[in-house]
Amino acid sequence: MGVEKYPEALEFILHWGEMGTHWGANRSVAQVHALLYLSDQPLDAEAICEALDLARSNVSTALKELQGYGIVRRTHIPGDRRDHFTAETELWDLFMAITAERKRREIDPTIAKLGELKDRMAANKDLPAHVRERIGRMHEFIANLTGWYEQVRGLKKSTLIALMKLGAKVARFIPGSKD
Amino acid sequence: MGVEKYPEALEFILHWGEMGTHWGANRSVAQVHALLYLSDQPLDAEAICEALDLARSNVSTALKELQGYGIVRRTHIPGDRRDHFTAETELWDLFMAITAERKRREIDPTIAKLGELKDRMAANKDLPAHVRERIGRMHEFIANLTGWYEQVRGLKKSTLIALMKLGAKVARFIPGSKD
DNA sequence: TAATCATTTCGATTTTTACAGAAATTACGA
């Protein structure tokens, strides 16, 4: 029996769908993800359609999107011609995959644009100084934040988890931080 | 003269507007924010309308939204009846305000929902174990991440900046991390 | 307190996005 028949599971799927619309996905994509996340066996597209009452084409698009994020993968079931799909269940990996892809789609283009503007501003002499300064600072800020993210994301999972557990106590290692 | 007349400033505003639509705001909100961010003087609503070619009502709504995020404030100009508005220019504060508000709107309700489901699942004996387990782990994961965020966000700005500069080198303080 | 100016709220319109269903393509097996 499909997990969507259990009220708590269904509510999870519906809530995930709603939140997904605020997190840069659409309802269908988030619902499909939630269903696969709760399922302990790979599901084929048709089963997803029936569970969520979505059109086949819609599910196809959603699956492609989720695979683009790297959080759903195709798995082959021997003796079955249809594709089956499984979601990432390791939440740390899920989180990392989503942040990486969102950065790529939403942050990188902005850094590139601001970099381009910075170059052009250098040549434009009658641009007010404060405009140059503010666009420049924004570029620097986002680039710094992103650079930090790239470094930290490269750390071992166990290190990251240890850092999380440390919480605000990391401040101890910053000389003179006192907070 | 309004900054929007300078091509680089205008491009910044337009790009910010487009990206805003991916970041949970609408185009108008993000454009108004960008304009105010680049302006070195407070602007009144009418000036914003003209600069961005937006309806007065639309600008009113956008300003309310930005004030809700705590990244735009009303400033009074002596001898002028109209409200004037200024954007946060300290980028660290801007970033902190946005993350705090998005957490409040988008994460907290999910934690609450998952907590509620967890309670109900405890009572529902015929729910498959793996469903209980996965919803429970999701709740725990998001709550942990959020708890970490709350702790770190409470640190002094100078401490946070020092931690950023440290980058991946924080790992040194985790015994046996070796990465 | 009346008149004017500023702001917000509301309803209508436009634009954008999501979604369904049909058509086309691809993969597979007989």
Place this chain on the structure above:
DNA sequence: TCGTAATTTCTGTAAAAATCGAAATGATTA
């Protein structure tokens, strides 16, 4: 290689969100 099953792409429609303009509300000062 032909036929069938599976998947994707395309096109139109429906739903949702953004935006406008008008009307209502609120504020200021003459």
